[in-house]
Amino acid sequence: MELHVWGSYKDGVISNFDPECLAAIYYIMFTETDVKVVPSSNSFNYKLPYLKKNDGEAISGYESIVAYLEKENGGKLDNWLSNEQFLLNNGLKVFIMDKIHSLTQYVLFLNKENYEQYTRGLFKKLLPFPMQYNAPLVYRDDAVKRCSNVGLNLDTGMLLGGVGYEDSTIEELLESEKKLKNTPNLTRLHSQKQQEKLNELLLRKNSINNMHCIHLAESYYNRILEFSRENNRNDDFSLFIFGEQLSSSDLLFFAQLNCQTLDVLPNNFMKIYLNFKFPNLIAKLEKFNNEFVNFKNLNIELPKDKDYPSLFNYIKTCL
Amino acid sequence: MASISSSSSSSSSSIWRVPEPIKAVFDTFPLKTYSANKKSDLTLFPQNTTNKFELIKKDQDQSQFSSQGNFQLGVYNVSKYVKDPNVLIPTDPICLSTLLIINLRNGLLLPKVKFPEGDNGNIKNNNFITILSYHASYDGELPLLIEDNSGKNLQKSIKSTSLINDLNLTRCTDNKEFFKCQVVDSILYDCWVITVLYELSDLQKLKIYTDLLNDKENSMVLDTLTLNDLLASTLITRFSFNIRNENLASYWSNNNLIKNLVYRRSLLAKIEMEKNSIFRKTLEILEIFEQELAKSNFFLEENNKELPSILDCKIAGLVYCILQWCEGSKLYAMINTLPNLKSHCYRCIDKCI
Numbered sequence: 018m019e020l021h022v023w024g025s026y027k028d029g030v031i032s033n034f035d036p037e038c039l040a041a042i043y044y045i046m047f048t049e050t051d052v053k054v055v056p057s058s059n060s061f062n063y064k065l066p067y068l069k070k071n072d073g074e075a076i077s078g079y080e081s082i083v084a085y086l087e088k089e090n091g092g093k094l095d096n097w098l099s100n101e102q103f104l105l106n107n108g109l110k111v112f113i114m115d116k117i118h119s120l121t122q123y124v125l126f127l128n129k130e131n132y133e134q135y136t137r138g139l140f141k142k143l144l145p146f147p148m149q150y151n152a153p154l155v156y157r158d159d160a161v162k163r164c165s166n167v168g169l170n171l172d173t174g175m176l177l178g179g180v181g182y183e184d185s186t187i188e189e190l191l192e193s194e195k196k197l198k199n200t201p202n203l204t205r206l207h208s209q210k211q212q213e214k215l216n217e218l219l220l221r222k223n224s225i226n227n228m229h230c231i232h233l234a235e236s237y238y239n240r241i242l243e244f245s246r247e248n249n250r251n252d253d254f255s256l257f258i259f260g261e262q263l264s265s266s267d268l269l270f271f272a273q274l275n276c277q278t279l280d281v282l283p284n285n286f287m288k289i290y291l292n293f294k295f296p297n298l299i300a301k302l303e304k305f306n307n308e309f310v311n312f313k314n315l316n317i318e319l320p321k322d323k324d325y326p327s328l329f330n331y332i333k334t335c336l
Numbered sequence: 337m338a339s340i341s342s343s344s345s346s347s348s349s350s351i352w353r354v355p356e357p358i359k360a361v362f363d364t365f366p367l368k369t370y371s372a373n374k375k376s377d378l379t380l381f382p383q384n385t386t387n388k389f390e391l392i393k394k395d396q397d398q399s400q401f402s403s404q405g406n407f408q409l410g411v412y413n414v415s416k417y418v419k420d421p422n423v424l425i426p427t428d429p430i431c432l433s434t435l436l437i438i439n440l441r442n443g444l445l446l447p448k449v450k451f452p453e454g455d456n457g458n459i460k461n462n463n464f465i466t467i468l469s470y471h472a473s474y475d476g477e478l479p480l481l482i483e484d485n486s487g488k489n490l491q492k493s494i495k496s497t498s499l500i501n502d503l504n505l506t507r508c509t510d511n512k513e514f515f516k517c518q519v520v521d522s523i524l525y526d527c528w529v530i531t532v533l534y535e536l537s538d539l540q541k542l543k544i545y546t547d548l549l550n551d552k553e554n555s556m557v558l559d560t561l562t563l564n565d566l567l568a569s570t571l572i573t574r575f576s577f578n579i580r581n582e583n584l585a586s587y588w589s590n591n592n593l594i595k596n597l598v599y600r601r602s603l604l605a606k607i608e609m610e611k612n613s614i615f616r617k618t619l620e621i622l623e624i625f626e627q628e629l630a631k632s633n634f635f636l637e638e639n640n641k642e643l644p645s646i647l648d649c650k651i652a653g654l655v656y657c658i659l660q661w662c663e664g665s666k667l668y669a670m671i672n673t674l675p676n677l678k679s680h681c682y683r684c685i686d687k688c689i
Contacts, residue, residue, distance in 0.1 A: 062602060064582070077606075081613050100624045101512075107621065108515030111522040115576060166498070166576050244511040335598055 019069040019318070020045060020082070024056020025142055026326060029317045031056050033275060034139060036121055037079040040272035041066040044083055047263060047309055048093040052086075057320035058143040060152070061334045080110060083265050095265050102259055109241070109258065109266040113273060116237050119167045120287070121276045122160035123230050127170070129223060130284040132157070144326050169230060190225070194218050231290050238295055241270065253297050256305060263309075271305045274298070387467040387547070389414065389424055389447035391439065406462035409435055410480035413467055413547045414447070418660060419682060422449050423689055426465070427544040427661070429528055430497065430574065431479045433653030435465060437504050437646055438481075439688045446688045467547045473497070476569035497574060504646055509636060513647050516635075519621055520650045525575050527618040527667055528654060530611055532571065533588060535665035538563060544661055545570070565590065581614070583607050619670055622677065625651060629676035633683060644684045651677070652684035 022038040024031040067077040140149040202208040249255040278288035411431040417423040424447045426432045473480045481495040508514040568590045578585035583606040636645045662668040
């Protein structure tokens, strides 16, 4: 079986911006399942990560991959959960994919600095010409959709319900931006001034969004940490949400955290905030990374010709 | 002169006159002659029609929280309650569970078809459920809560489906209930959506999501046209179904026609996979809920209040709608083998009667 993830098709380095891919790799590391990891970056037919079974059939998405492998393995990861915990584990995974994933998407794709200086450029290394242009846009579209669902997009989500903001400063901001854009330019000096004002507005908009993101993060992480504390008899330092052992939602949670706090990000507001507000969480993350994450033991294989993310293969999938 | 003018008039009439056989044909067509609309224009507005149903207080003193303002809950449609034809119940599971939660919180009863004479006069309550078109909400999603806090300043606030749900979830008693509610709102709701999309007839879909059928003069052609738009704009996006199930959503949404044609073959296979995985998860989850109910009447018995919680209302709403509308479907067959869930849903609804 092959697990296809985002990564460099040339030298086989796995990239770490997609939490679902990371979580699927963690699963294979932890359970030592006999699966080849192929950093093909080929998301033409199936969304990454996907598991290619020996009969050629593919299963896409962390949730489905884990469900399938657990059945094959006889439940190496989640078997110890009681019925109620199984239910809660499912709810937790939904919560992580719904809410915390949109924070990750915000940090990587909607935050202007991070997107323009880091994430967009990343695809250049992952995909050959001319495929690298479309992929980040698709991801960004998805990110916009997700984020406006939790009210994390100033232009659409926040004003139109979702969170139900009735903040006058935001309305003023949008109003003045609209006005500026609609004023015709008289001279070059005038247009220069206008551009300056627009940039300032954009900066303010960005900082409001970042603050809103942090506000959401606080409520989401508080809920998960509180839940974990309840399950661990008020122990703040236990690594696992359900006490005792790892579960599939733990893997997903740590993968999301790893993606949000990448050291290479130019604007690492999330990591700074988490360090300040939830030092225990960062300590847990480091402990998890030290104890469980080891890319050396993985069976990494470069993609074959038919999995190569080229334009030719893309056209073949359309036919 | 006279002869010339008469000849010219006769020639013009012979040119412009419609020949008899053609006239006969056009006299018999059009097939239907519409009579004048006798209804007054006021019926266009919900105030005067049967679109509005009053929610009366169970008992003035017992209510947990006194609702000072008035509210209206917009739903797709209502139907008669199976066990009591005098009681009306929303047809959509989310609308139903939202109404149950609001009613239990405010000590209100489900609306009745006709109130007994005496009751109506004494306690004048201004809380209603209203049948709305899905166009009434900006994102096409119902239920919609219109609150009228007409105490000091006349201000109406309109709450969208997702906001209502977020507020309801903040009232969960503990994190366990919260995460179980997440399961109901995602996996079980997804299963309801694919059952509606794939296993219900158009007529049933119309019954659940519009009140057009109540108006018999409307033509069916228009209804089915509405239906597709409705499914695309309301069912697919509610509770982020489109984010969890990308392929299903892209197939059913309106603006991906070309993409759907190009990828049709592989898309259908992927949709099949998504559907199977939803059904597999639903079955596992329903069975666990069934086991939990074997011990007690409601999911959170610790309260000892004998009152359904948010989780109870969510599950009851869904189970009731499956039992009422989805007969013959895969999901109905699943529920039918789970007696505790079945009796639990009636138990919850009966608390509001």
